Amino acid sequence: MRLxxxxxxxxxxxxxxxxxxxxxxxxxxxxxxxxxxxxxxxxLETDYKEDExxxxxxxxxxxxxxxxxxxxGSFHTDGMLVIPCSMKTLAGIASGFSDNLLLRAADVxxxxxxxxxxxxxxxxxxxxxxxxxATVTRAGAIVLPAMPAFYQRPxxxxxxxxxxxxxxxxxxxxxxxxxxxWDGPANRGPKARRGKAKR
Ligand SMILES: Cc1cc2nc3c(=O)[nH]c(=O)nc-3n(C[C@H](O)[C@H](O)[C@H](O)COP(=O)(O)O)c2cc1C
Numbered sequence: 001m002r003l004x005x006x007x008x009x010x011x012x013x014x015x016x017x018x019x020x021x022x023x024x025x026x027x028x029x030x031x032x033x034x035x036x037x038x039x040x041x042x043x044l045e046t047d048y049k050e051d052e053x054x055x056x057x058x059x060x061x062x063x064x065x066x067x068x069x070x071x072x073g074s075f076h077t078d079g080m081l082v083i084p085c086s087m088k089t090l091a092g093i094a095s096g097f098s099d100n101l102l103l104r105a106a107d108v109x110x111x112x113x114x115x116x117x118x119x120x121x122x123x124x125x126x127x128x129x130x131x132x133x134a135t136v137t138r139a140g141a142i143v144l145p146a147m148p149a150f151y152q153r154p155x156x157x158x159x160x161x162x163x164x165x166x167x168x169x170x171x172x173x174x175x176x177x178x179x180x181x182w183d184g185p186a187n188r189g190p191k192a193r194r195g196k197a198k199r
Pocket of ligand 1: 007008009010011035036037038040041044085086087088089090121122123
């Protein structure tokens, strides 16, 4: 399996890092694009170094390299994940204004009718944000807000992160054990054990 993973400059860089760790452990081929704003949020929000994050991917691509293979539909992928997805990147995708490699790769993913999952993050949402989400949804993309559920009784921030990343991987058809699936009220609670992908 081959996926494009992009990290943009919305809050929640850790979601993108965790997605890369899990996909590496599952043996999925990943092609990474980081925006310059993502490098800022990574620096401000985490202790990860840029090289460390690039090292999690199978291949990395410069965001200004419009000659990259990711810019062409002739390079086959099984989909693309933008995690987290800023409102600026959402606007670029919604308008087809592909002036960097992330936006071009998303544009290609939509035109080739491949799966595009956008883990958007902003609060509150303006009408502009909501209309852009409607536009990309009509074009075939899936908007997955970085909005974890609590019915699995998360204990740590890692649990919350894994819940969001796991939902994104579900939508891309990647099998994982990042969270325990709802199995009815009788099977919930602290005694229920969860499987975890290796960190
Ligand atoms: C610490 C930090 C947190 C941010 N959080 C968000 C956010 O949650 N959502 C958002 O849309 N933009 C957020 N921004 C603003 C984006 O980084 C900014 O709009 C940037 O131009 C996005 O560029 P990109 O989409 O090319 O990465 C944040 C910026 C910083 C520095």
